[in-house]
Every structure is written in structure tokens, then in C-alpha cells.
Amino acid sequence: MRQTAGAAGSGQFGLSKPASPGCMNGMSPFTPHVTRSVAHLGEKALIALLVDKFGAAAPPAPEGPGDDCAVLDDSTRRGRRLVTTDSVIYGRHFDAGVLPEDVGRKLIRRNVSDIAAMGGRPSDAILSLQMGGDVDAEWLARFAAGMREAALENDVRLVGGDVVRVTRGAFAAWLTLTGFAEKPMLRTGGRPGDFVYVTGTLGGSILGRHFAFRPRVDEGVFFAAHPAVRAGMDLTDGIAKDLPALIPDKAAAMLALGALPFSDDCLALAAKQGLPPAHLAITDGEDYELLVLADAAGAEAFEADFRARFPETKLTLIGRIVPAAGLSPGRLYDDDGAEIPEGGFDHFA
Amino acid sequence: MRQTAGAAGSGQFGLSKPASPGCMNGMSPFTPHVTRSVAHLGEKALIALLVDKFGAAAPPAPEGPGDDCAVLDDSTRRGRRLVTTDSVIYGRHFDAGVLPEDVGRKLIRRNVSDIAAMGGRPSDAILSLQMGGDVDAEWLARFAAGMREAALENDVRLVGGDVVRVTRGAFAAWLTLTGFAEKPMLRTGGRPGDFVYVTGTLGGSILGRHFAFRPRVDEGVFFAAHPAVRAGMDLTDGIAKDLPALIPDKAAAMLALGALPFSDDCLALAAKQGLPPAHLAITDGEDYELLVLADAAGAEAFEADFRARFPETKLTLIGRIVPAAGLSPGRLYDDDGAEIPEGGFDHFA
Numbered sequence: 001m002r003q004t005a006g007a008a009g010s011g012q013f014g015l016s017k018p019a020s021p022g023c024m025n026g027m028s029p030f031t032p033h034v035t036r037s038v039a040h041l042g043e044k045a046l047i048a049l050l051v052d053k054f055g056a057a058a059p060p061a062p063e064g065p066g067d068d069c070a071v072l073d074d075s076t077r078r079g080r081r082l083v084t085t086d087s088v089i090y091g092r093h094f095d096a097g098v099l100p101e102d103v104g105r106k107l108i109r110r111n112v113s114d115i116a117a118m119g120g121r122p123s124d125a126i127l128s129l130q131m132g133g134d135v136d137a138e139w140l141a142r143f144a145a146g147m148r149e150a151a152l153e154n155d156v157r158l159v160g161g162d163v164v165r166v167t168r169g170a171f172a173a174w175l176t177l178t179g180f181a182e183k184p185m186l187r188t189g190g191r192p193g194d195f196v197y198v199t200g201t202l203g204g205s206i207l208g209r210h211f212a213f214r215p216r217v218d219e220g221v222f223f224a225a226h227p228a229v230r231a232g233m234d235l236t237d238g239i240a241k242d243l244p245a246l247i248p249d250k251a252a253a254m255l256a257l258g259a260l261p262f263s264d265d266c267l268a269l270a271a272k273q274g275l276p277p278a279h280l281a282i283t284d285g286e287d288y289e290l291l292v293l294a295d296a297a298g299a300e301a302f303e304a305d306f307r308a309r310f311p312e313t314k315l316t317l318i319g320r321i322v323p324a325a326g327l328s329p330g331r332l333y334d335d336d337g338a339e340i341p342e343g344g345f346d347h348f349a
Numbered sequence: 350m351r352q353t354a355g356a357a358g359s360g361q362f363g364l365s366k367p368a369s370p371g372c373m374n375g376m377s378p379f380t381p382h383v384t385r386s387v388a389h390l391g392e393k394a395l396i397a398l399l400v401d402k403f404g405a406a407a408p409p410a411p412e413g414p415g416d417d418c419a420v421l422d423d424s425t426r427r428g429r430r431l432v433t434t435d436s437v438i439y440g441r442h443f444d445a446g447v448l449p450e451d452v453g454r455k456l457i458r459r460n461v462s463d464i465a466a467m468g469g470r471p472s473d474a475i476l477s478l479q480m481g482g483d484v485d486a487e488w489l490a491r492f493a494a495g496m497r498e499a500a501l502e503n504d505v506r507l508v509g510g511d512v513v514r515v516t517r518g519a520f521a522a523w524l525t526l527t528g529f530a531e532k533p534m535l536r537t538g539g540r541p542g543d544f545v546y547v548t549g550t551l552g553g554s555i556l557g558r559h560f561a562f563r564p565r566v567d568e569g570v571f572f573a574a575h576p577a578v579r580a581g582m583d584l585t586d587g588i589a590k591d592l593p594a595l596i597p598d599k600a601a602a603m604l605a606l607g608a609l610p611f612s613d614d615c616l617a618l619a620a621k622q623g624l625p626p627a628h629l630a631i632t633d634g635e636d637y638e639l640l641v642l643a644d645a646a647g648a649e650a651f652e653a654d655f656r657a658r659f660p661e662t663k664l665t666l667i668g669r670i671v672p673a674a675g676l677s678p679g680r681l682y683d684d685d686g687a688e689i690p691e692g693g694f695d696h697f698a
Binding site for chain 1: 410411415416417418419420421423429430431432433434435436438440441463464466467469473475477479508509510511513514515516521523525527528530533535536537582583
């Protein structure tokens with residue numbers, strides 16, 4: 001399956017860890033008042049509510065909702081059609097302490113980040129909802145409004161979907177997002193000697209950024225087109241768990257832990273928890289930054305080109321791919337040559 | 350949203366109604382034995398198991414599983430790209446009395462039926478799984494084998510997906526399926542005077558056919574290309590609920606209840622329940638037959654063309670679209686001019 005790390009990752013955030021101050025304005029997805037519930041609305045009114053809230057982000061049928069299938073837009077087509085899927089699930093990715101708009105925005109953005117990770121631009125999306133009859137219609141309307149906002153920001157069109165009623169107290173939303181890439185940036189293609197770069201800053205996303213990040217679409221398109229870039233992905237489970245997916249056979253990765261770009265939230269959380277910031281920077285999930293491998297010979301030009309094009313986006317050289325001679329293939333090592341444990345969470349262990 | 354009826358439909362089958370004799374060989378998706386569970390397998394082994402079971406139905410990356418997105422196959426591309434989504438959920442669409450292979454086959458086939466309903470041919474699919482740690486790895490392997498079988502039957506490629514761990518005792522699988530149609534057959538386009546046709550036979554699907562149906566792909570392609578056909582859809586919630594979606598503005602539909610093609614299971618179930626077979630034929634869900642509107646002027650040639658091309662598939666004239674003068678717009682009427690109540694289930698009422 002796709003996205004072993006990417007999609008299945010980013011687990012229990014917002015539940016067992018401290019919530020951000022903004023979360024004090026959260027709202028429960030469920031209502032004890034029957035007249036406010038989606039069960040009371042009925043299926044047709046529920047779907048009309050969603051389509052109404054999506055507004056300009058949902059085109060009319062047959063491109064948009066209303067027939068057996070959606071007909072995808074090929075007018076912006078360039079190169080290959082990409083597709084990815086990712087979810088937001090109550091009790092796993094969010095709880096009643098979170099704003100419904102944040103949940104809706106996140107569903108769009110985390111999928112857009114996967115398209116960005118291939119160097120693509122997002123296009124049409126399909127939404128699948130599972131919910132109990134006790135879901136609050138107002139919560140749902142605010143969730144849909146958040147989706148619309150992030151969809152319009154990212155040129156995503158909500159072309160269709162599906163609603164299934166499940167047990168009370170349950171809410172899960174899946175988005176399947178398509179996109180286009182002229183020449184997709186793959187995870188494979190790295191070679192020993194390649195430099196490892198990361199965009200932005202790392203760690204502490206749980207303090208709020210995991211709901212507020214901007215997917216690196218333009219940067220991804222730039223990376224996919226740049227001759228020095230050999231492979232790339234987005235960071236969802238943290239470098240310790242994600243980077244191994246970029247390491248070629250018979251190679252390992254050396255990380256310069258001291259060079260890692262810590263976010264302010266990473267430093268704040270590390271101080272509070274009494275942990276080294278580097279630990280959080282490589283094991284915290286949901287950074288949604290891009291991790292790329294570039295040919296060392298072209299690295300100077302690559303860095304200059306990136307900085308000229310994205311003066312506002314940090315790009316940091318954090319390590320190198322090396323032959324595995326004497327090292328465990330596919331693993332990470334620190335400056336002192338000590339192996340870094342995987343650390344990222346395994347969702348089925 | 351898409352598929353108001355189609356996808357959200359086909360609700361509680363296999364749970365509250367009598368199961369088919371074949372269901373006696375069913376299997377629970379969950380195991381009390383930790384060593385047999387997906388939690389014990391771990392995420393990587395779980396995904397490897399799925400990809401292994403999918404076999405030839407899952408191409409290698411980047412077309413298949415293993416990167417941030419799947420890259421779709423455009424080599425068979427003809428006309429417009431379609432997309433649809435539909436699910437199988439434990440406790441809603443199946444229970445422990447059902448064979449895991451049947452659940453996997455059904456997930457593929459019900460999505461293929463939506464592509465067929467637009468006159469398309471299926472292509473690439475993305476799978477999203479939510480499951481508790483107590484899902485039985487053997488059940489999952491058999492579910493995946495059923496998916497492979499139906500995927501290969503229908504030229505579906507399983508190119509990617511996503512796995513999320515949820516609470517124990519839960520299993521839900523969503524498939525998002527793409528396809529192509531030279532000229533999609535829409536639900537809109539019917540006119541007063543059009544004849545209403547249905548393929549195959551209707552009713553009593555609960556006795557087993559809802560797990561064993563063959564999506565009408567070739568018939569759908571034929572319908573979409575035929576000059577007499579104006580609109581079409583697949584039957585998932587029964588004619589009483591589905592046909593209104595084909596009725597144009599200011600029109601209604603007259604149904605010849607005596608002409609309805611009853612399945613053997615419809616007659617058996619009607620006898621057992623002491624109900625008229627016509628009631629089951631128009632309200633039972635999950636027939637997955639195609640319902641089309643054809644220009645009455647071209648109907649004779651249309652019927653002859655269909656029979657020449659599909660000598661094995663029944664095609665029955667069951668009604669007509671009429672101007673709504675004196676009737677409620679968008680509603681169905683029987684031979685005697687009495688309005689037929691909607692009857693199909695509303696999932697949120």
C-alpha cells in the first residue's frame with residue numbers, strides 16, 4: 001500500500017498530548033439534541049448542506065457532485081495524474097477540543113502535502129464521510145467551511161463523495177485527492193553521496209502547526225523540476241521514521257543532528273519535557289515539510305536556485321547518503337556514527 | 350455529494366435480514382488471539398501482506414504502492430477520467446456470517462458498478478482501510494484475495510492506499526475507483542416521452558446476489574454510445590428511490606408494475622414474507638442493474654441492437670417518463686395512476 005508512513009502516520013495528536021491554547025474554542029462533533037443532529041436533517045438535506053458550504057470549491061455535475069461518478073477536470077492537465085488518500089478520524093486525529101474548521105482544513109492540507117511530495121499540483125478530490133446520526137449539523141457545516149477554505153487556497157475542487165451512517169459517537173472523513181505532475185518526484189532515485197535537505201523547521205507540531213501548516217506545493221514543483229534533485233517525500237512521521245524510505249539499497253544516511261532546523265515550538269516543547277530538541281525534531285510527526293535528496297555535485301547551484309526562488313522558505317542541509325560499508329543498510333547514523341533508532345510510531349505494533 | 354442514493358445506499362443488508370445458506374461458512378474479521386492479529390503483524394508486514402495478496406492486481410511503484418502518491422495509468426485512456434468511491438463496513442454491510450472473500454469482491458464490484466453506470470470502464474483504484482488491532486490477519490488475507498479476484502475480472506489496478514488503526518472490533522474499507530468514459534452517460538438528459546428500461550432482474554438480492562453480482566460494464570459502455578439512450582444510472586437502493594434521479598424537471602414516471610422482471614430470489618422472498626413481488630422489486634436495494642432512459646422514437650432499434658449485442662442479458666421496458674401535468678413532479682406512478690411512495694431507506698432519518 002501507499003504511504004506506509006505518510007498516511008498511516010501522524011497518529012494520536014491532539015489527544016494524549018497537551019492541546020494548544022487555540023483549542024480552547026473547540027467543539028464536539030456530536031450533539032445530544034436530536035433537532036441539531038444530521039439524523040434529523042436527513043440524507044438529502046445533509047448532502048445539500050455540504051455542497052452549499054463547499055460553495056465555489058464544488059463544481060456542478062457532471063464535473064461535481066450529483067451523478068454516479070464525478071468526471072475529472074483535465075483542462076489543467078500536465079504530465080501524469082497522481083492520486084493519494086488520507087483521513088481525519090475523531091478520537092484519533094482530533095477530539096472535541098479542536099475547531100471544526102481546523103479539522104476540515106487539515107483534511108485538505110495533509111492530502112495536498114502528499115501531492116506536493118511528488119512535485120505535483122492538486123486538482124480534483126472525492127470526500128467519504130462516515131458518521132453517527134448524532135453528529136451536530138453545525139459542527140459539520142463548520143468542518144465543511146474549513147474544507148472549502150483550504151480547497152480554494154490550494155486549487156482543489158471537491159467533485160464528489162459518499163456518506164455512510166455508522167454508530168453514534170463516530171466521525172471519520174477520508175479525502176482522495178488527485179493532482180498532476182510533469183515528472184513526478186519519487187522516493188526512489190537517491191544515490192550514495194547525495195545530500196539530504198529539508199524545508200522549513202522541524203518538531204513540536206503538536207503545539208498547533210499540525211493544524212496550521214501550508215503544504216509545500218510550489219517548493220515540490222521546483223524540486224521535481226530541478227536537475228540536482230534525485231528523490232523526495234513529505235515528512236509526516238518524522239525524519240527517523242520517514243528518511244529510510246529515501247535511502248537506496250546498500251546505503252545508509254548520516255544525519256548532522258546539530259544542523260537540524262528546530263522550530264520555536266520544538267525548542268519550547270523540548271525545554272518543557274526536558275528532552276534534547278534534536279530528539280523531537282526527528283521523531284515528532286506532522287511537520288509536512290519536504291525532505292529531498294540532491295546530487296552533491298549540483299548542490300551549490302541547487303541551494304542558490306532555491307533561495308532565489310523561495311527567499312521566505314528555509315532550506316537546510318541536514319545529512320548525506322553514504323555507502324553502507326560497515327553500517328546497517330537503510331538506517332540512520334548521527335555525527336558520531338551511532339545508529340539512530342527508528343523512533344517513529346508503528347501503528348500496528 | 351455524489352451518489353446520494355448509490356453509495357450511501359444498500360445499507361443494513363446481511364445483518365437484520367436472513368443470511369443466505371452460503372453465509373454459513375462466514376468468518377469473523379476479529380480474533381481473540383494476539384498472535385493472529387494485525388497488531389501482532391505490525392504495519393510494514395500488514396502492508397506487505399496486502400500487496401502480496403493483491404498480486405498481479407497491484408503494479409509496482411510509482412504506478413503502484415510505495416510512494417507518497419500513486420501515478421495513474423493513462424495508457425488505456427479514452428475520453429474523460431471518472432472517479433467514484435464506496436465502502437464495506439463491518440456491522441453495516443457485512444458481519445461474521447459472511448465470507449471474507451465475498452466482502453473483498455463486493456468492495457470492488459460495487460465501485461465498478463458506479464463506473465458502469467456512467468458508461469465507463471474501470472481503471473486504477475485506491476484502498477483506504479480502518480481497522481482495530483484485533484483484526485485477524487487471515488481474515489484480512491482472504492479479504493484481499495477476494496479483492497484481487499474481482500479486480501482482475503474487471504481490469505482494476507490496485508495502485509495505492511492507506512491504513513489507519515482504529516478501535517478494536519472495527520473494520521471499514523473504502524475504495525476510490527477511477528475509470529474512463531468516451532462520453533459519460535449522465536443522470537440528466539431524459540425527456541418526457543422517454544422509455545424506461547432496466548437490465549437483468551430485480552429484487553431479493555439479500556438472498557445472496559448482493560455479494561455475487563456482475564457489474565454491467567459492457568452494457569454500460571453500449572448504453573453510453575447508443576444514440577437512443579438519453580440518461581442512465583445503476584440501481585443500488587431500488588427503483589422507488591433511484592428512478593427519481595433520472596426524471597427531468599416538470600416530469601414524472603409511470604411504471605408498469607406488471608412488467609417488472611422479478612428475480613427468482615424476489616419471488617421466493619415475496620412468497621415467504623407475504624408481500625407482492627413488485628414491492629420488493631422496486632424497494633429492495635443492491636440489484637446493481639442499470640436503469641436507462643431511451644428516446645421512444647428509437648426504442649425499437651435500441652432494443653434490437655441491445656439483444657443482438659447481449660443475447661444473454663435481459664432488457665425490460667418497465668415504464669415511461671411523462672409530463673407532470675396533474676402529477677407531482679419527480680414522482681413515480683403505477684399503471685392505475687396512483688403515486689408510489691419513495692420506500693427506499695433514508696440513511697439519516
